Amino acid sequence: MKYSQFNSILPLEDKFVLYNTFSNHAIVLDPLLKDLLNAAKIEGIDNLEDVHPTFFSALKHKEFLLEDSVDEVQKVMDLRNAVDYAEDAYHLTINPTMNCNFKCWYCYETHIKASRMNEEIIERVNKFLSYQLEKNEKLQHFTLSWFGGEPLLYYYDIVLPIINHFNKVAQNRSISTFVNFTSNGFLVSEKMLESFKETGVRSLQITLDGYGADHDKVRYVTETRGSYEKIISNVVMMIKQQVFIRLRINYTTENLKNVHRIVYDLLDLTEADKEFIMVDFHRVWQDDVLDDSDIVQLQIDEFKKYGFAVSSNHSMDNVRNSCYADKKNSAVINYNGDVFKCTARDFTTFKRDGYIDEQGEIIWENGRHEKRMDSKFKNKPCLSCRLLPVCNGGCSQHAVENVEIQGEYCVFNHDENRKSEIVMEKVRELLDLA
Ligand code: SF4
Ligand code: SF4
Numbered sequence: 195m196k197y198s199q200f201n202s203i204l205p206l207e208d209k210f211v212l213y214n215t216f217s218n219h220a221i222v223l224d225p226l227l228k229d230l231l232n233a234a235k236i237e238g239i240d241n242l243e244d245v246h247p248t249f250f251s252a253l254k255h256k257e258f259l260l261e262d263s264v265d266e267v268q269k270v271m272d273l274r275n276a277v278d279y280a281e282d283a284y285h286l287t288i289n290p291t292m293n294c295n296f297k298c299w300y301c302y303e304t305h306i307k308a309s310r311m312n313e314e315i316i317e318r319v320n321k322f323l324s325y326q327l328e329k330n331e332k333l334q335h336f337t338l339s340w341f342g343g344e345p346l347l348y349y350y351d352i353v354l355p356i357i358n359h360f361n362k363v364a365q366n367r368s369i370s371t372f373v374n375f376t377s378n379g380f381l382v383s384e385k386m387l388e389s390f391k392e393t394g395v396r397s398l399q400i401t402l403d404g405y406g407a408d409h410d411k412v413r414y415v416t417e418t419r420g421s422y423e424k425i426i427s428n429v430v431m432m433i434k435q436q437v438f439i440r441l442r443i444n445y446t447t448e449n450l451k452n453v454h455r456i457v458y459d460l461l462d463l464t465e466a467d468k469e470f471i472m473v474d475f476h477r478v479w480q481d482d483v484l485d486d487s488d489i490v491q492l493q494i495d496e497f498k499k500y501g502f503a504v505s506s507n508h509s510m511d512n513v514r515n516s517c518y519a520d521k522k523n524s525a526v527i528n529y530n531g532d533v534f535k536c537t538a539r540d541f542t543t544f545k546r547d548g549y550i551d552e553q554g555e556i557i558w559e560n561g562r563h564e565k566r567m568d569s570k571f572k573n574k575p576c577l578s579c580r581l582l583p584v585c586n587g588g589c590s591q592h593a594v595e596n597v598e599i600q601g602e603y604c605v606f607n608h609d610e611n612r613k614s615e616i617v618m619e620k621v622r623e624l625l626d627l628a
Contacts, residue, residue: 195259197239199266200580202617203228213621216269216583217257220624270583271571274513278521278567283335284326285524287537288319290352291343292529296378296413296421309343311352311529319527320359321554327363336364337372337518341526341537346381349389357393374398378413380421382428387435397438400429403478404449405456426459433463433470442474450489454496465501473497473504509619510584520590522567525556533558535566536591569593575604581613584620 200215203223210228213220223231227249234242239259243250253259260266292309311319326333338360340353357373364371371394379400389395402425403412410420429439443453453475463471475494497504518524519536525548526534532546533556539545547566548558558564569590571577576587587593588605596603606612 195239195254196262196264197235198258198260199578200583201258202580202614203231204614204618204621206621211621211625212253212258213617213624214256214258215581215617215620216266218620218624219256219258220621221252221256221258267571267577267582270513270586273583274516274570274586277514278516278570280521281332281523283337283521283523284330284333285337285339285518285521286322286326287339287341287518287524287526288345288353288356289342289526289528289541290340290345290348290356292541293347294342294344294378295347295380295415296344309529310348315527315529315531315550316352316356318531318550318552318554319356322527322550322556323356323360323554324363325554327360327367327369333367333369335370335372337374340373340375340377342376343529344378344381345375346377346386349381349386354389354393357395361393372396378421379425379428380413380415382432384431387432387437390432390437391435395437397440398432399440399442399474400425401442401444402426402453402456403444404446405452405454408449408452426456429471430460430462433467436470438470438472440472440474442476444476444478445490445493446478447486450486450493454493457497457500457502460502461500468501468503471502473502475504509623510581510616512586512589513583516586517589517591519566520570527556535563536589538591566590566594569597572597573604574602575608579604579613581616584616 198214198216200217201212202215203210203212205211206222208225210223210225211220212223212228212231227246230242230246230249231253234245242253250259288311290311292306323338327336338357345353360371360373373393373395374397375395376399379398382398402422403409406422407420409422409425413421415421429441433439441456443456445453460471475490494504512520517536519526524535526537526541527550528534528541528546530543531550532541532543533548533550534541534545535547546559547562548556551557567590570586570593573587573593573596576582576585579585585605587603588596592605606616
């Protein structure tokens, strides 16, 4: 037998925890058992069977010990292939415009005022949807996501005609469809909400940049007119009509201490309404990272106190839950017909991965799609790393950029303490210690 490459042993209060990143199993060990296991790692793991047969068999059963013949990296590759090359699902994201009604200081996109998808590109997108939904026999699930820019800016002119076409071509197939938006939520009206319900739009992700005035400092209509109150009232209106809202709260060191006050503006929601909201805490990535996890927890606790579901668990899971951009069947179509994989970089034409042609076919250019799909398992340090099943060198964007620039890399700069922190996040989630 051999000791799995994906095991870690870490202190947990007065004991230790043994965790495996592939099996996602954890067991708590008394110090004596930890010493026994560490000794066996040096002296030969098979000896443990004689010394402590029940412990040995438990470790085997939970896949902390494996047959010598098992190729652990290959198991991760097989899992990744099953997830990222799955043919039964497609995720299409559309940016109908790069324009936005706000201008947030941290927004990474360039707002292009005159940008909007024209009739010709709408036609190409519709052809693409017709092909996928009518001819792609392997397809079982189709997710249509709207991004931008602010996708609701041209809801009636661009978005609705495409959704109507999507619904029309999907209705003849027994296929599960899902339509969602990433929006700032300001432009939602009663009329638009009616249209969401008619066309099956079931979910929006809406961002707040803190509570009240903090949010208004970042997202405003004019210097004297903020947007917080309008967005909150739209959020409540949509939830009451059973449209699911992922309320993303972007926090910074500056706005953090007040974000719990958002919950007091949501108290009109009944217990049944709360099934339609998930609160999601995110640190703004340009903000300096201070260790303020206790303050974050206090804010989260206030939401939980009033019965709101909070998703703050973002422990790494880059293989089983890889990003849509890592998947073969995913594309982002920009308003001008350029095609990308990742939504977290700018959408300038010279960085595009391809385009959609007159027939509605996505043409990937310069081997960029293949290169991205092929970017995993190329970084040598990852192949012997205990985090491979959850990290896998980061997302494909990370892998592509790092391999191009540096050759070998590690998203944690090879810092074993940082890797142990990731393991502890997984352990806390698993043992529900968060
Ligand atoms: S940066 Fe990475 S995780 Fe984010 S959208 Fe792009 S590929 Fe996905
Ligand atoms: S990037 Fe670093 S932590 Fe992640 S799998 Fe590779 S070596 Fe491990």
